[in-house]
Amino acid sequence: MNFIELTNMSHVYHDGTENAHTAVDHIDLTIKEGEFLAILGTNGSGKSTLAKHFNAILLPTEGHCRVAGMDTADEAHLWDIRQQVGMVFQNPDNQIIAAVVEDDVAFGPENLGVPPEKIRQRVAESLAAVGMEHYRKFAPHLLSGGQKQRIAIAGALAMHTKCLVLDEPTAMLDPSGRRDVLHTVRQLHEKVGITVVYITHFMEEAAAADRILVMEQGKIVDDGTPAEIFRQVAVMKKRGLDVPLAAEVAWRLRQQGVRLPERILTDEDLVMALCR
Amino acid sequence: MPIELKHVTYTYMPQTPFERVALQDVSLTIEEGSFTAIAGHTGSGKSTLVQHLNGILQPTSGQVLVDGTDLAARGKAALAARRKVGMVFQYPEHQLFEETVALDIAFGPKNLELPEAEIEQRVRQAMEFVHLDYETYKDRSPFQLSGGQMRRAAIAGVIALQPKYLVLDEPTAGLDPRGREDLLQRIVQLHKKEKITIVFVSHNMDDIARTADRVVFMDQGKVLLDEAPAKAFFAEKEIAQAGLAAPQMVTLLTKLREKGLAVDPAAFTMEDGVAHIMKALREAKSC
Ligand SMILES: Nc1ncnc2c1ncn2[C@@H]1O[C@H](COP(=O)(O)OP(=O)(O)OP(=O)(O)O)[C@@H](O)[C@H]1O
Ligand SMILES: Nc1ncnc2c1ncn2[C@@H]1O[C@H](COP(=O)(O)OP(=O)(O)OP(=O)(O)O)[C@@H](O)[C@H]1O
Ligand SMILES: [Mg+2]
Ligand SMILES: [Mg+2]
Numbered sequence: 103m104n105f106i107e108l109t110n111m112s113h114v115y116h117d118g119t120e121n122a123h124t125a126v127d128h129i130d131l132t133i134k135e136g137e138f139l140a141i142l143g144t145n146g147s148g149k150s151t152l153a154k155h156f157n158a159i160l161l162p163t164e165g166h167c168r169v170a171g172m173d174t175a176d177e178a179h180l181w182d183i184r185q186q187v188g189m190v191f192q193n194p195d196n197q198i199i200a201a202v203v204e205d206d207v208a209f210g211p212e213n214l215g216v217p218p219e220k221i222r223q224r225v226a227e228s229l230a231a232v233g234m235e236h237y238r239k240f241a242p243h244l245l246s247g248g249q250k251q252r253i254a255i256a257g258a259l260a261m262h263t264k265c266l267v268l269d270e271p272t273a274m275l276d277p278s279g280r281r282d283v284l285h286t287v288r289q290l291h292e293k294v295g296i297t298v299v300y301i302t303h304f305m306e307e308a309a310a311a312d313r314i315l316v317m318e319q320g321k322i323v324d325d326g327t328p329a330e331i332f333r334q335v336a337v338m339k340k341r342g343l344d345v346p347l348a349a350e351v352a353w354r355l356r357q358q359g360v361r362l363p364e365r366i367l368t369d370e371d372l373v374m375a376l377c378r
Numbered sequence: 379m380p381i382e383l384k385h386v387t388y389t390y391m392p393q394t395p396f397e398r399v400a401l402q403d404v405s406l407t408i409e410e411g412s413f414t415a416i417a418g419h420t421g422s423g424k425s426t427l428v429q430h431l432n433g434i435l436q437p438t439s440g441q442v443l444v445d446g447t448d449l450a451a452r453g454k455a456a457l458a459a460r461r462k463v464g465m466v467f468q469y470p471e472h473q474l475f476e477e478t479v480a481l482d483i484a485f486g487p488k489n490l491e492l493p494e495a496e497i498e499q500r501v502r503q504a505m506e507f508v509h510l511d512y513e514t515y516k517d518r519s520p521f522q523l524s525g526g527q528m529r530r531a532a533i534a535g536v537i538a539l540q541p542k543y544l545v546l547d548e549p550t551a552g553l554d555p556r557g558r559e560d561l562l563q564r565i566v567q568l569h570k571k572e573k574i575t576i577v578f579v580s581h582n583m584d585d586i587a588r589t590a591d592r593v594v595f596m597d598q599g600k601v602l603l604d605e606a607p608a609k610a611f612f613a614e615k616e617i618a619q620a621g622l623a624a625p626q627m628v629t630l631l632t633k634l635r636e637k638g639l640a641v642d643p644a645a646f647t648m649e650d651g652v653a654h655i656m657k658a659l660r661e662a663k664s665c
Contacts, residue, residue: 303552
């Protein structure tokens with residue numbers, strides 16, 4: 103079943119003025135329920151603008167965006183849509199609402215009308231999932247950059263939405279924090295079956311998705327499995343992007359005559375292939 | 379002359395329920411002409427540390443000296459010392475405030491009371507440095523940019539100051555792969571050609587491997603390790619304690635080695651890594 107459907111959708115900032123700027127340019131896209139989709143693209147290619155349509159923070163200036171069959175432009179559906187799609191913004195400062203961490207994480211579920219005892223449980227679970235349980239009583243605006251990012255992720259997790267949209271959720275995290283977040287998201291995807299839209303500049307993270315979109319100047323220029331996308335090493339580099347390290351090493355080894363299987367995305371794939 | 383931190387302790391919100399000791403007795407000397415990376419897990423005190431380097435934060439106890447001048451002193455000398463240190467914040471939104479990108483970048487040079495022509499020249503150069511096209515972006519609002527574009531604008535604002543010491547807090551976070559590589563290369567050039575001293579915070583050991591001559595691991599407000607990168611990358615215990623990871627190539631080669639391929643894991647670039655694997659394959663044929 104299609105969960106998100108975009109038809110001929112555009113977003114022009116300051117539409118109709120001399121500062122008009124087309125950030126998303128006539129996109130057709132369907133995202134299936136339960137899919138894990140990563141979005142790649144250079145700075146300014148339109149990733150965040152696109153993602154903000156998925157829970158009706160932005161509305162199309164042309165075309166349509168449907169979420170679970172509901173047109174996001176129809177105000178009557180706003181509540182329903184936000185109940186189904188949680189969002190982690192690129193800058194956590196834009197997301198922090200309350201003066202205490204646990205209230206901040208509770209804010210989403212409270213708005214959804216979740217009963218108080220359930221909320222407490224969800225807050226505890228979500229904070230534990232991002233390793234921030236000790237900061238429950240802390241003031242979120244007084245946290246370090248990476249700690250704020252973790253709180254923002256916990257807030258989205260606590261909503262238990264069917265779909266999670268994460269905009270560069272690991273940009274400020276240390277490697278162990280990045281691993282934890284990706285692991286948590288994958289678990290939710292695999293065990294609970296939630297739909298994930300994951301924007302990132304880390305190619306190894308995108309390799310964990312089922313499908314990758316590549317954006318350029320507001321358009322989708324490529325759409326495929328990680329294996330399909332990352333096979334094109336030269337193309338990806340020409341786009342200003344990259345491929346996972348193991349994929350590039352494999353590509354270079356093949357060029358020097360080493361026989362290797364087609365699909366090598368992770369270190370483990372390469373180790374398996376070389377050390378049979 | 380260097381930047382010296384002498385027994386610096388910093389406590390946020392002392393005597394409140396939020397009291398937090400973010401730095402504990404940190405002593406470091408940043409030599410002129412050096413290229414230092416600061417790494418460590420979330421909340422370890424990296425941003426707190428670098429904000430001491432130009433006096434945005436003043437130590438609760440201890441001293442910070444820039445070229446011999448105590449930043450805590452009052453008067454002209456301390457102000458001049460602070461101005462030698464340019465600082466790019468972790469979140470670029472925290473330092474952008476003007477109406478247009480060009481005005482924002484010009485703000486620092488204007489404060490230095492430079493002539494108009496020189497200011498424009500510096501704005502152009504700084505935007506070119508971070509790959510923001512002057513004509514396209516000069517009149518845009520800095521708050522209506524994408525995340526990566528905002529970071530570039532914030533970095534340009536500090537580059538335009540042409541500081542003697544350049545401090546950057548996670549400068550490549552949110553940049554696309556080419557943008558990240560370009561920025562690092564340009565910072566390296568600045569360091570080499572203009573002899574600018576660089577201090578940067580990063581979680582990315584690959585970036586550190588390619589640029590820095592020294593890396594400091596922070597852990598719970600203390601210095602855990604202070605080493606040349608080539609050595610630090612093999613300090614497994616400290617890397618794990620600091621929540622870091624060895625550079626990706628080292629990690630890959632180490633895994634191959636563990637599975638029996640006799641490969642030398644000390645490679646930080648793609649070329650070296652591939653060469654090491656080819657050599658091992660030729661010598662061993664199989665694992
Ligand atoms: N509020 C705004 N008003 C006008 N233009 C904007 C606004 N926000 C973004 N833009 C422009 O729209 C384009 C797409 O921006 P968007 O934030 O979607 O990019 P992105 O792919 O998320 O980039 P990044 O990787 O840097 O986060 C950019 O050229 C940007 O300058
Ligand atoms: N304004 C503040 N008030 C109170 N505590 C603070 C404040 N800013 C930071 N802290 C705390 O001080 C400690 C160090 O924070 P700092 O921002 O220096 O960490 P960091 O190493 O830069 O982390 P990150 O990688 O997440 O950016 C953290 O535990 C943080 O919660
Ligand atoms: Mg973005
Ligand atoms: Mg920080």
